[in-house]
Amino acid sequence: MTSSSDTFPFGIADVVELLGLTVRRRLPSSLYLNCPFCGDQRGRLNVNTDKNVWRCNRCGAAGGMLALYARYNCTGNADAYREICEALGRYTPRPRVNDCIGVKPEQNVRATPQEIHQTYSLLLSMLPLTPTHKAHLLSPRRGLTEEQIARFGFKSTPPAFLCRSYAERLRRQGCTLQGVPGFYTDNAGRWTINFGSRTAGILLPAVGMDGLICGMQIRLDIPLRRRDDPPGKSGAKYIWLSSVGKPHGVTSGSPLHFVGEPFAKTVYVTEGLLKADIARCLTGRSFVAVAGVNSLNGLESALRCMAQNGTKLVVEAYDMDKLENEYVASAAEKVQQIARVAGLQSTSLVWNTAYKGIDDWQLALRREEAKEKVA
Structure with a gap:
């Protein structure tokens, strides 16, 4: 089957190079390769670079460029297309069959906290x-x-074409993949991870009060914009690693992140995992981080648990735009209300409005202290 270059953002020569196949001979419109399917070592697999098709003259295996990648990696054509584009940096979304006919993939029940922690820890x-x-x-x-x-475990997201191999390595080492957010099965039924070039960035582990990793957030290299976003909106900078909507996938659940001492008398609540981690390093205080100003699911139960551990005061430490943005101000007040419902005292922390987040403010104070020492 011939594949037009107008339809695909790559050619079969790109696929051959990506797979690392051995080229025995090169002609203007053909390549002769060792066949990875029958083990031929004499270059009997012919690749037509004009028509983007291939055929082994020894075993008879043949097809288009997606079939070459898919057969080599034991996957389907849809995943082959996506992974090739991700690897080459030429991602162009194509509709999935299930999306077109309205069929929802089967979803998994969430794995146990211990299983999720083990899988994420080994992946990191x-x-x-x-x-x-x-x-x-x-x-x-x-x-x-x-x-x-190193202590926080920050890592970089892997390219999509390596996700199946990482999943397989985890499986072989006894990790649970089913029910772990971000993991799902591809069209060939093989486990993989929901990473890609559009969601590349820094992996930020979300840790519960029990010290177990309960989720993973990604600080995106390039913010994600929605089609209906207004022109001035920069797009989402942080997303959860999730496989909701994927076969045997599961939602992240947007868990809370805790960093600090479980028995701290005072706990600060702020927005953003990375912000909380940095603020912890700068202040030595304990922080609960929510993913968004209104992502408060589980906060009341967490604060009740902290109250049992000896916590007395909750300090709302949302960004300083709470003084101007009614939406943020309302969410900040809700944090204090939840704290009071949990039986704790609450207050709001404000600082110099020249600095948006508590981490920005503390870093500025650190720089001023350094200048004074030099002077």
Whole structure:
């Protein structure tokens, strides 16, 4: 089957290079390769680069460029298309069959907290932190040290074409994949992870009061914009690693993140996992981080648990736009109401409006202290 270059943002030569197949001979419109399917070592697999098709003259295997990738990786054509585009940086969404006919993929029940923690912990141990992401976290904008970065477990999201291999490595090491947010099965029934070029960024582990990793947030390299977003809106900077809507996938649940001492007398509530981690490093205080100003599910039960552990005061520490934005102001007040319902005292923290977040404010104070020491 011939594939037109007008239909696909890549050609079969790109697929051959991506798969790392051995090319025995090159002609103007053909390649002769060793066949990865029958083990031929004499270059009997012919690739027509004009028509984007291939055929092995020994075993008879043949098809288009998606079939070549799909057969090599034991996946389907839809996933082959997506993974090739992700790997080559040429992503162009194509409708999925289930989306067109309104069929919802089967969803999983969430795995146990211990299973989720084990899978995420091992995945993080496998992933690198790219120099670009490391430089961002070490920059004056974030103010973290290498030791702090390692302790929090920040890593870089992997490219899509490596996700199946990571999932398989986790499975072989005894990790549970079913019911872990972000994991799902592809068209060939193989487990993979919901990472891609459009959602590339820094992985931020969300940790519960029990010390277990309960979710993963991604700080996106490029903010995601929706089609109906107004022209001036920058787009979402943070998203949860989730596989909701995918076969055997599961929602992230937008869990709370806790960093600090479980028995702290005073606990601060702020928006954003990374912000809370940085503020913890700068102040030594304990923080509960919500994903969004109104993402308060589970906050009351968490605060009740803290009250039993000895917490007395909850300090709402949302960004300073709460003084101008009614939406944020209402959400900030709701945090205090929830604290009081949980039997705790509550108050609101404000600071110099030149600095939006509590992390920005504390970093500015740290810089001023450094200047005074030099002077």
